[in-house]
Amino acid sequence: MKITWLGQSSVQIITDNQLTILIDPFIKDNPLVKTTVAELNPDYILVTHAHYDHVGDTIELAKQSNATVISITDLANYFKSEGLTVEELNFGGQLTLPFGSVKLVPAWHTAALAIDGKPRTLGVAAGFELHIAGKVLYHAGDTALFSDMKLVNHMEPVDLAFLPIGDTYTMGLEDAAIAAEFVQAKKVVPIHYNTFTKIEQDPVEFVQLLNDGVGIIPEIDVPFEF
Numbered sequence: 001m002k003i004t005w006l007g008q009s010s011v012q013i014i015t016d017n018q019l020t021i022l023i024d025p026f027i028k029d030n031p032l033v034k035t036t037v038a039e040l041n042p043d044y045i046l047v048t049h050a051h052y053d054h055v056g057d058t059i060e061l062a063k064q065s066n067a068t069v070i071s072i073t074d075l076a077n078y079f080k081s082e083g084l085t086v087e088e089l090n091f092g093g094q095l096t097l098p099f100g101s102v103k104l105v106p107a108w109h110t111a112a113l114a115i116d117g118k119p120r121t122l123g124v125a126a127g128f129e130l131h132i133a134g135k136v137l138y139h140a141g142d143t144a145l146f147s148d149m150k151l152v153n154h155m156e157p158v159d160l161a162f163l164p165i166g167d168t169y170t171m172g173l174e175d176a177a178i179a180a181e182f183v184q185a186k187k188v189v190p191i192h193y194n195t196f197t198k199i200e201q202d203p204v205e206f207v208q209l210l211n212d213g214v215g216i217i218p219e220i221d222v223p224f225e226f
């Protein structure tokens with residue numbers, strides 16, 4: 001599969017059978033990403049939680065590409081009310097799809113979105129466990145460190161984990177390094193850093209806290225093979 005980090009928590013996965021999965025597409029208001037909304041053509045959009053830097057351009061993208069949006073029930077109901085095609089999940093639920101499967105797993109974080117200028121809470125924050133072509137990927141969304149991360153993939157190693165390291169709103173470097181151990185990640189991509197001043201972090205410093213060879217620091221917009 002081909003994976004591209006699009007800054008913040010946004011990750012694009014193109015599977016070997018040419019299906020495109022886009023997680024947390026925060027494109028237009030992200031100063032660091034060069035890829036444009038018009039260039040993206042997802043089949044599935046997975047949204048971890050209702051914060052604006054994760055919902056991002058979901059509505060526009062889903063309309064332009066006819067993508068199915070997958071999120072926690074309460075947020076899925078909001079997307080449905082905006083005319084989108086959705087698949088809802090709640091914690092522990094797993095969906096089988098043409099590329100593999102998606103499971104909604106817990107995160108420790110909040111989840112409100114400004115709608116017509118008023119903040120509305122839409123479910124709670126979550127993460128995703130993806131099974132694609134025999135590999136297990138874990139996108140933690142925004143979260144604090146918590147010990148039940150150990151239950152991701154039934155306590156078996158995760159092949160690739162996307163973990164937030166920005167601090168302030170999520171785990172910082174040290175907690176994220178422990179999270180990598182909790183999920184026994186074979187590879188880890190740090191996300192949710194340097195987009196704004198409040199989440200400035202050095203990803204190299206983070207990678208040094210991991211076991212040798214575990215950390216991957218992709219360049220934004222540049223795909224890598226996994």
Ligand code: NI
Nearest residue numbers: 049051109142
């Ligand atoms: Ni958030």
Ligand code: MN
Nearest residue numbers: 051053142169
């Ligand atoms: Mn966030």
